[in-house]
Amino acid sequence: MGGITPVEDRSEIAFFDVETTIPFRAGQGYAILEFGSILVCPRKLVELRSYSTLVRPSNLNRITDRSVQCNGIKREDVASEPKFAEIADTVYDILHGRIWAGHNILRFDCPRIREAFAEIGRAPPEPKGTIDSLALLTQRFGRRAGDMKMATLAAYFELGKQTHRSLDDVRMNFEVLKYCATVLFLESSLPDELIENSVTTTTPETSSRRRRNIKKSPLQSPADQQTGENSTTIPILSFVSPAESQTDPFDISPLRNEIAPEVLQSDIPREEEQKQPFEPVASEETGDQDGFLELDKLSISSIKAVEVPLFHGSQTKKIQLFLGDKPLRLHCPRLKVRFGINGKFLDNAGRRRLNFIVDLYPSLCDVLQECDNAAQKISVDSGSCSDWNPVVFPVKGFMNCPTARIHIPTELNGDVDRYAAELHQRELSGDTTTQKLISSNPRAEELESLMNSGTILEAFLSVEPYDYQQRAGIRLVARKLVIH
Numbered sequence: 001m002g003g004i005t006p007v008e009d010r011s012e013i014a015f016f017d018v019e020t021t022i023p024f025r026a027g028q029g030y031a032i033l034e035f036g037s038i039l040v041c042p043r044k045l046v047e048l049r050s051y052s053t054l055v056r057p058s059n060l061n062r063i064t065d066r067s068v069q070c071n072g073i074k075r076e077d078v079a080s081e082p083k084f085a086e087i088a089d090t091v092y093d094i095l096h097g098r099i100w101a102g103h104n105i106l107r108f109d110c111p112r113i114r115e116a117f118a119e120i121g122r123a124p125p126e127p128k129g130t131i132d133s134l135a136l137l138t139q140r141f142g143r144r145a146g147d148m149k150m151a152t153l154a155a156y157f158e159l160g161k162q163t164h165r166s167l168d169d170v171r172m173n174f175e176v177l178k179y180c181a182t183v184l185f186l187e188s189s190l191p192d193e194l195i196e197n198s199v200t201t202t203t204p205e206t207s208s209r210r211r212r213n214i215k216k217s218p219l220q221s222p223a224d225q226q227t228g229e230n231s232t233t234i235p236i237l238s239f240v241s242p243a244e245s246q247t248d249p250f251d252i253s254p255l256r257n258e259i260a261p262e263v264l265q266s267d268i269p270r271e272e273e274q275k276q277p278f279e280p281v282a283s284e285e286t287g288d289q290d291g292f293l294e295l296d297k298l299s300i301s302s303i304k305a306v307e308v309p310l311f312h313g314s315q316t317k318k319i320q321l322f323l324g325d326k327p328l329r330l331h332c333p334r335l336k337v338r339f340g341i342n343g344k345f346l347d348n349a350g351r352r353r354l355n356f357i358v359d360l361y362p363s364l365c366d367v368l369q370e371c372d373n374a375a376q377k378i379s380v381d382s383g384s385c386s387d388w389n390p391v392v393f394p395v396k397g398f399m400n401c402p403t404a405r406i407h408i409p410t411e412l413n414g415d416v417d418r419y420a421a422e423l424h425q426r427e428l429s430g431d432t433t434t435q436k437l438i439s440s441n442p443r444a445e446e447l448e449s450l451m452n453s454g455t456i457l458e459a460f461l462s463v464e465p466y467d468y469q470q471r472a473g474i475r476l477v478a479r480k481l482v483i484h
Contacts, residue, residue: 010097012039012048013131015174017102017166018112019071021062022380031057032084032116033073036166037094038174040101045178051094052167054081070385071164085120092117096125103150103173104134104470108387133177134469141180147468149386150176164385292331292460292479293323295363303328303367305374305465307382319378319465321371321474328371330461330476332364334484337455338403341448352444354408354419356451358459360392365402368392368463371474375465379472389473406459406476411441418443422480423450426458435482450483458482 016037036052117124151162343352460480
């Protein structure tokens with residue numbers, strides 16, 4: 001365990017990371033098992049001092065097998081280590097009044113620090129700004145490095161494997177950030193065609209847009225912009241978000257705490273949404289509904305989650321849910337819409353990402369919770385440390401009414417505002433029930449006009465696990481909707 005000598009100079013950037021237990025029941029919090037930090041000179045981008053320590057939680061039983069699989073920290077490793085209260089002064093001195101930096105710190109590490117100080121009855125340290133490299137690199141570096149996890153970014157730059165130990169991860173994060181900043185700095189001086197030819201995972205439109213953003217970014221000072229000359233340094237402080245304006249761009253807690261539909265937002269990353277191929281669903285009039293399972297004919301004990309290749313020949317794996325040997329797809333009759341269409345967010349092509357919230361009846365809720373449990377177990381067993389977002393969640397004021405979000409996939413080959421889900425309408429005429437196809441690629445306006453709060457519909461859904469940008473879970477994707 002090394003120490004950082006308290007200093008008055010608060011100009012250094014505090015890169016930090018915490019390793020924690022993994023909650024194994026609802027409502028259980030995290031316990032810090034390790035804290036690691038380095039102080040970095042913002043002008044020379046060199047490490048000045050470091051500190052790391054293991055931390056003994058108040059209850060060693062919170063260190064489960066899943067927790068050990070994630071970070072390798074066992075009960076015997078921390079049994080004789082200090083409790084957080086014993087290192088709180090040092091942690092406070094390292095962090096308070098400095099710029100905080102790390103990967104996914106806004107959503108994970110910062111809340112864990114504040115919770116730890118709250119548990120010992122002390123005011124937490126406060127930053128004067130933050131650099132969250134997950135949000136920053138997703139915005140500036142694009143999709144070339146895949147899912148933007150630290151392990152993936154490190155592999156992209158051939159920096160070795162992530163150990164999930166605090167000080168190692170902090171130093172890897174610092175190196176990744178320097179590599180990415182260097183690439184972006186060089187790209188700012190390259191012709192468009194060279195960037196487009198070298199960045200194969202990005203469309204020309206995205207490359208051009210990114211280049212325009214680079215030219216307008218704070219990487220150049222006002223004097224540089226006037227002269228047209230590029231600076232020879234990388235002013236990393238230009239990436240800092242002021243503390244008073246911090247928001248977590250990946251926080252979906254409003255979904256659980258608010259009722260107003262305008263605050264509901266998609267919890268599914270747009271990158272993952274675009275990876276899923278659209279499978280057309282045959283019209284009911286053809287009588288072909290094979291593959292979509294009736295809930296009353298479904299055995300929950302037969303649901304299983306397995307890892308399969310992302311595509312044929314790929315070494316990258318994804319989790320898929322099966323019922324026996326068939327992919328799990330559900331036919332859900334008479335769902336009630338709690339909140340209508342929400343489309344506040346855009347995908348990479350500028351299309352609105354549409355979703356809506358439905359109430360769940362007990363049989364569907366049981367199926368989804370079993371899917372959640374099966375997929376989460378495989379996710380953790382495979383070594384993922386992403387936060388798991390439950391597919392079933394309550395809405396404030398409706399605690400006895402579980403809900404879930406249904407996503408409408410974007411149309412990959414259609415107009416900007418068309419979507420890849422069949423839309424039907426069922427009508428009662430006398431003693432006869434008729435059903436007509438409204439659209440096989442509905443427009444956003446059609447969906448918004450038909451799916452209002454209180455609407456009853458029949459949904460044919462695919463159940464798709466995802467793991468992206470430190471978040472994992474299950475999403476329900478509409479393949480066919482029948483409006484009653």
